[in-house]
Amino acid sequence: MHPSPADDAAAPDKGTGRRAIDPRRLRADDLRYLLAVARTGRLVAAADALGVDHTTVSRRIAALEKSLGQRLMERGTEGWSLTEAGKTVSENARAVEEALVRVADAASGQGAPSLRGTVRVNAPDGFGTVIATPALARVRRHHPDLHVELITATRQLTRHPSGFDLALAIGQPAGSRLVTEHLTDYALGLYASDEYLARCPTPASIADLREHALIFYIESMLQVGDLDIERHLPGLTPAFSSTNVFAQLEATRLGVGIGVLPAFLAQRSQLRRLLAREVDIRLPITLAVRRDAVTHPAVGAVRDALRREAADRGAELIPE
Template identity: 35%
Template structure:
């Protein structure tokens, strides 16, 4: 019988153009992809791909069969997501993804305690990341997210404003002059995001306004920027909710209009309709006034 699992290796090679890239996407080594693809072709009795110097290309037969294989892949992913969703519904778990600094602020605010009192059968688990977690993969149910969040797939609503300003430590200010304008930022050592966060709006803004500035600390998270600023190694852009709450920091510029975005509560449409996620959305909307100081400052 056909091993349906082998089809995902065929689809991955067709999608990525090489067994190496397919292996990376699937989290296996290149030899595994080659072995499983060969086994599939041997079972079928016809070649699906051809090896070229530039990578793998589909044969005419492979092109003919690709759409059907993709349909199997989509059905398998849908089944896995439905199974995971059923398990989470039964357990009453809501996985909330949000930036790391918000976890402490949300927890200390008592907001989630009130939610658990109202809904004792439900439990919120954090999936912490400064990068966007793809809700389509099922890694999280709900995102509390700021930035460019309108991707045409997720549904949700605005729950507050995301404001950013530029901060320095009191010690830094005592040793150096503060920039009096955005144009003077280039004359100061800066803390910014590392390459993996290059698409973040703060990274893009620093490149625009201070392209020749000395970046003395490259961080993979907002908490890294915060710690760099507190250590006095340089000036850093930070969310106002975070920067203003630190007594060791001084706001030197801002809020910066170019960095302002909306905070949104987001979910996949089918997940948004479940009872547990609907309960969480309804509660958070009812608590918007309490939420605003947490996410905006």
């Protein structure tokens, strides 16, 4: 997708020097293609959501760019993202998309508007699975025509977010293209299995941890600064590392060492908490929404469900 010279849909405005766009020459349906790529960050994924092939998506967005005389999408290392012009267009395109849904509901005789379309959520592995999934399941039960996608990975959000409508992130993501709010805090601590403690002496202080194998993230591949173990346990290096928190949990359960684990996961596995007073790490979870998705009813429903789930399960996230 590349910008094309504007055709006769756009003529220079003598007063401002900017091109005046004739709305009669725009195809409202092309805006749906723009929104689909903005949500997924991928042409193929957008094509699947729209029920067409990816060449059709590319062609329709190119036609929209030509009509508007501006480049709306740009390709980066993580897929396609909106340009500043594209962001402005997509924010207004949401209203068109929602109007089409209301028209379909009215034509089918449905009294109240239904929630349809696709909402894509990014979340860390553990939080996404244990906390976000029940919230998303509840939304789906109430809105069976809505498609929900959950992508789990513990990574930092980029300054040019793409490929999601709403994201949960550890810490505070950077970037003005997101509307963010503090969702909740969660606690991490030291945990070990009975089998491990039967073989190795129980540490009585943080200094004793130097004699034990720690389990945590791979430092060289860690993309979330708040999870840097040096911040919380200076001078200690994990002996068993994984990018996946469930692998860390399983290694701890199998007696490989002492895991630095979220309490909401460890408490489900009959592990023993160690040095609870000395090591009580608290990290924030931020709820971030793309600016062009803030007013979308389906995104709002998912957002509310995540807020409610986090509030209801506060005792798991930060146990006493």
